Amino acid sequence: xxxxxxxxxxxxxxxxxxxxxxxxxxxxxxxxxxxxxxxxxxxxxxxxxxxxxxxxxxxxxxxxxxxxxxxxxxxxxxxxxxxxxxxxxxxxxxxxxxxxxxxxxxxxxxxxxxxxxxxxxxxxxxxxxxxxxxxxxxxxxxxxxxxxxxxxxxxxxxxxxxxxxxxxxxxxx
Amino acid sequence: xxxxxxxxxxxxxxxxxxxxxxxxxxxxxxxxxxxxxxxxxxxxxxxxxxxxxxxxxxxxxxxxxxxxxxxxxxxxxxxxxxxxxxxxxxxxxxxxxxxxxxxxxxxxxxxxxxxxxxxxxxxxxxxxxxxxxxxxxxxxxxxxxxxxxxxxxxxxxxxxxxxxxxxxxxxxxxxxxxxxxxxxxxxxxxxxxxxxxxxxxxxxxxxxxxxxxxxxxxxxxxxxxxxxxxxxxxxxxxxxxxxxxxxxxxxxxxxxxxxxxxxxxxx
Amino acid sequence: xxxxxxxxxxxxxxxxxxxxxxxxxxxxxxxxxxxxxxxxxxxxxxxxxxxxxxxxxxxxxxxxxxxxxxxxxxxxxxxxxxxxxxxxxxxxxxxxxxxxxxxxxxxxxxxxxxxxxxxxxxxxxxxxxxxxxxxxxxxxxxxxxxxxxxxxxxxxxxxxxxxxxxxxxxxxxxxxxxxxxxxxxxxxxxxxxxxxxxxxxxxxxxxxxxxxxxxxxxxxxxxxxxxxxxxxxxxxxxxxxxxxxxxxxxxxxxxxxxxxxxxxxxxxxxxxxxxxxxxxxxxxxxxxxxxxxxxxxxxxxxxxxxxxxxxxxxxxxxxxxxxxxxxxxxxxxxxxxxxxxxxxxxxxxxxxxxxxxxxxxxxxxxxxxxxxxxxxxxxxxxxxxxxxxxxxxxxxxxxxxxxxxxxxxxxxxxxxxxxxxxxxxxxxxxxxxxxxxxxxxxxxxxxxxx
Numbered sequence: 001x002x003x004x005x006x007x008x009x010x011x012x013x014x015x016x017x018x019x020x021x022x023x024x025x026x027x028x029x030x031x032x033x034x035x036x037x038x039x040x041x042x043x044x045x046x047x048x049x050x051x052x053x054x055x056x057x058x059x060x061x062x063x064x065x066x067x068x069x070x071x072x073x074x075x076x077x078x079x080x081x082x083x084x085x086x087x088x089x090x091x092x093x094x095x096x097x098x099x100x101x102x103x104x105x106x107x108x109x110x111x112x113x114x115x116x117x118x119x120x121x122x123x124x125x126x127x128x129x130x131x132x133x134x135x136x137x138x139x140x141x142x143x144x145x146x147x148x149x150x151x152x153x154x155x156x157x158x159x160x161x162x163x164x165x166x167x168x169x170x171x172x173x
Numbered sequence: 174x175x176x177x178x179x180x181x182x183x184x185x186x187x188x189x190x191x192x193x194x195x196x197x198x199x200x201x202x203x204x205x206x207x208x209x210x211x212x213x214x215x216x217x218x219x220x221x222x223x224x225x226x227x228x229x230x231x232x233x234x235x236x237x238x239x240x241x242x243x244x245x246x247x248x249x250x251x252x253x254x255x256x257x258x259x260x261x262x263x264x265x266x267x268x269x270x271x272x273x274x275x276x277x278x279x280x281x282x283x284x285x286x287x288x289x290x291x292x293x294x295x296x297x298x299x300x301x302x303x304x305x306x307x308x309x310x311x312x313x314x315x316x317x318x319x320x321x322x323x324x325x326x327x328x329x330x331x332x333x334x335x336x337x338x339x340x341x342x343x344x345x346x347x348x349x350x351x352x353x354x355x356x357x358x359x360x361x362x363x364x365x366x367x368x369x370x371x372x373x374x375x376x377x378x379x380x381x382x383x384x385x386x387x388x389x390x391x392x393x394x395x396x397x398x399x400x401x402x403x404x405x406x407x408x409x410x411x412x413x414x415x416x417x418x419x420x421x422x423x424x425x426x427x428x429x430x431x432x433x434x435x436x437x438x439x440x
Numbered sequence: 441x442x443x444x445x446x447x448x449x450x451x452x453x454x455x456x457x458x459x460x461x462x463x464x465x466x467x468x469x470x471x472x473x474x475x476x477x478x479x480x481x482x483x484x485x486x487x488x489x490x491x492x493x494x495x496x497x498x499x500x501x502x503x504x505x506x507x508x509x510x511x512x513x514x515x516x517x518x519x520x521x522x523x524x525x526x527x528x529x530x531x532x533x534x535x536x537x538x539x540x541x542x543x544x545x546x547x548x549x550x551x552x553x554x555x556x557x558x559x560x561x562x563x564x565x566x567x568x569x570x571x572x573x574x575x576x577x578x579x580x581x582x583x584x585x586x587x588x589x590x591x592x593x594x595x596x597x598x599x600x601x602x603x604x605x606x607x608x609x610x611x612x613x614x615x616x617x618x619x620x621x622x623x624x625x626x627x628x629x630x631x632x633x634x635x636x637x638x639x640x641x642x643x644x645x646x647x648x649x650x651x652x653x654x655x656x657x658x659x660x661x662x663x664x665x666x667x668x669x670x671x672x673x674x675x676x677x678x679x680x681x682x683x684x685x686x687x688x689x690x691x692x693x694x695x696x697x698x699x700x701x702x703x704x705x706x707x708x709x710x711x712x713x714x715x716x717x718x719x720x721x722x723x724x725x726x727x728x729x730x731x732x733x734x735x736x737x738x739x740x741x742x743x744x745x746x747x748x749x750x751x752x753x754x755x756x757x758x759x760x761x762x763x764x765x766x767x768x769x770x771x772x773x774x775x776x777x778x779x780x781x782x783x784x785x786x787x788x789x790x791x792x793x794x795x796x797x798x799x800x801x802x803x804x805x806x807x808x809x810x811x812x813x814x815x816x817x818x819x820x821x822x823x824x825x826x827x828x829x830x831x832x833x834x835x836x837x838x839x840x841x842x843x844x845x846x847x848x849x850x851x852x853x854x855x856x857x858x859x860x861x862x863x864x865x866x867x868x869x870x871x872x873x874x875x876x877x878x879x880x881x882x883x884x885x886x887x888x889x890x
Binding site (some may be wrong): 116150 | 636637639664680682685709753754767769774798810856879
């Protein structure tokens, strides 16, 4: 009687140990970085700029009316309001001639993916061309298009879309 | 013309004749002409299900003379070739020159005789009053029953309207199964033809594929499936019951009929 | 020899020929009188009922893919699902059908299956071979005609057992529809997760039904628009790369190596392969202007094809490699254009109101799929621009990709956090492809070879 119970217990124990085994058929993928830390040229503009002295991102954001200009649907022309903003940016950049910037061009979600890459490129270049006409040396400015991949506002309404059609002048930290 | 031109001309003529002869040979290949069972054609005012002949008889007297006499001597035909059993033809050959008893060759070139010995032999035999079964003239309009004594032609009970009625009955039987799923909507433009043969009990004996009607090369990929579908209708709706047995084996009867699957018959 | 002798001979010969042809006509059989056929038929676009019972095994054997008895059931299930996915079949089973013994696989019990209402019947088997491989047999029958329509056998490694099931479904699908196959295929696409402002995008590859899924990149950098090479040796895609301009890369599937396609300091994007896998057509943006170029897959000097102030992008080759369809906003709105493969004869083919984008030439050459801008619907049109029709009513859709048989189109559905769906253009059936996360930018592989 006890012999049988002992062997049963032994079997039960052995079986319970196998419960931890699981076969994995699918290859384990490489996990992406889970941080939301801003890496350079990640399409997130001037996010995260809080501290800084003269010539820093924080200083830039304090000094200009906006780090970005906006566009009408499917358009890449610089309007009057845009000009005011860019004039101020140009002036700040003249003050700190060693600062290099990246100008990001973006589009809203209502365009197809590839076309929006071209449209973002147009918008970024339009802002860059204007800054250049205001005396900023072209070799200080890099242009990059983010298409519709980095919406400022993820909502699907006119207000959000208007915020997403933009060209952002990104100053390093 | 000079020697060279003459030679060339001669070669050309011989070549053309050879070509024409070859073409004629190909065209007159032994496809035996369709021989329907002979029947008398009577013109009547109306066509109906009743017999159209005034005195219909089940079968008429056989085309045999009361006595079969010995075949008369006939001078051999000028052609030396052994004659095969002459096949009865519905139309007598025209303009076949009668072989004369004299061995002198007819003015016709030997090639014609070589190529038409059966006709000539038949023509030769026909002219005698032999009591033979052979000869197209004798068989015209007469039945084959040796025991019959009537001299009237048999009853043509199956005319155009009878055939139409029978075909409609077949169509009604097949309509039950005619609704078939297409491999693609555009395949509805494809029509498929079969020759269907039924047994006496209405079951399917054979469905012979005849062809597909399709002009559009882009639809060719569906043709095989459309053949399946056309056959499905036949397979699903045979045996066909209730067809008149007397119209089974008559010419144009329901033993065999052409069938077309047209997806747009019902729209 | 005198001329007149020749003339006589010639005339005699011709007379002979004339007489011969008269004879010839008599010798021909008389043509049959006009015989009106029995004509019936009502073609409907409805699904074909087809029975797919569980597939037996001659001997239940454990293999690296599982027990052959279980595999027989799973193969039948995959065949059923594939046929149902196409929208052209109403499969019956596998459960609830009469069971099929191994001996019956090639000698079907037609009576039992005709009672189910099926017009066709699929039977098969799974068998373990002594050398570790599996054999999957696949037979298609016509129930009413009681005849076998097609049969096939596939010998596979255990890890490829699903491919055998898909190929069985392919042979049935092709035989009953006349179309080319498309179930034994893969999808490469962008797997999406995370917040919309900072979406994490990874390249991924899977069977067309979502099985055998694996990631190809780790999501550190945003990737877009992957495409399969026709020879299935490489995948091309566009990636962001931190400080660098985003650009087109070529990924070698066998070795896992990745290299840039174009050594130029400009953004390159929207890549596609030529039908012979020798070149890639792509877009390059220089100083705010985007044009279309081609380059050998191995690299080299780009050849420019368009040169306008508009955004020219989205090039796609015709299957014979002689023409290219692309989109351009040179007229003021996005429209579809066709040009010769060398860039000559650029002509617009879309003229409806609104815009047209992302044109893709069908592998059959008969249609061009596109995205209708504004309404975001997928449509198809003939290569001359005629016959435009929408395939995806009421569905937010973008970025079509053709199945190799030119009968189905996969696309991204949804404005954000997208899903992968496909539409069968014959039946209009819409099906979702399940993915572990969100998905976008699908690209359908060619039919997989042996």
